[in-house]
Amino acid sequence: MSKRSAFDAPRSVADIVLSNDVAGLAARAGKLADLGTRLNRVLPSALAAQVHLANLRERQLVFFATSPAWATRLRYSQALVLEAARQLGLDARGVVVKVAAAPVPEATRPNPQPLSESAARHLALAAKLLA
Numbered sequence: 670m671s672k673r674s675a676f677d678a679p680r681s682v683a684d685i686v687l688s689n690d691v692a693g694l695a696a697r698a699g700k701l702a703d704l705g706t707r708l709n710r711v712l713p714s715a716l717a718a719q720v721h722l723a724n725l726r727e728r729q730l731v732f733f734a735t736s737p738a739w740a741t742r743l744r745y746s747q748a749l750v751l752e753a754a755r756q757l758g759l760d761a762r763g764v765v766v767k768v769a770a771a772p773v774p775e776a777t778r779p780n781p782q783p784l785s786e787s788a789a790r791h792l793a794l795a796a797k798l799l800a
Contacts, residue, residue: 679726701725704757711753716742720766728762730754733769740766 705722708730712720719739724731730750734740743750747764754761784792 679724704759707757708750708753711749712743712746716746723767725759725761728760729765730759730761730763731765731767734766735769735771737768740768 701722701724704725708722709717709720716739719736720732720734720743722730723733732740732743734743743766744764750764751761
């Protein structure tokens with residue numbers, strides 16, 4: 670039985686869970702994160718802050734960019750990225766860039782204050798009157 674490489678063909682989540690290969694999934698995620706860090710080092714810092722490696726699939730480096738403008742800048746830098754990938758021993762043949770806006774953080778809400786006894790009584794009375 671041969672061992673799977675971290676960059677083999679994608680598998681469905683159901684296959685991974687049923688095969689108890691969650692450790693393999695974690696290893697692949699770790700390798701992709703490490704590869705992404707190494708590839709980002711060759712990019713200008715402003716660009717590296719706006720893109721990240723999402724996958725290596727069928728010899729294509731798949732990146733996410735936070736906007737179409739950053740995706741275009743990465744496409745212009747793809748020769749640099751591919752050369753860095755080759756120096757890391759990858760047989761990458763192309764760069765695919767997808768736009769995926771960074772998630773907007775939820776606004777921080779203050780902790781709710783408990784109702785005073787008086788306010789609780791007034792609300793209970795209003796609820797009875799409305800019912």
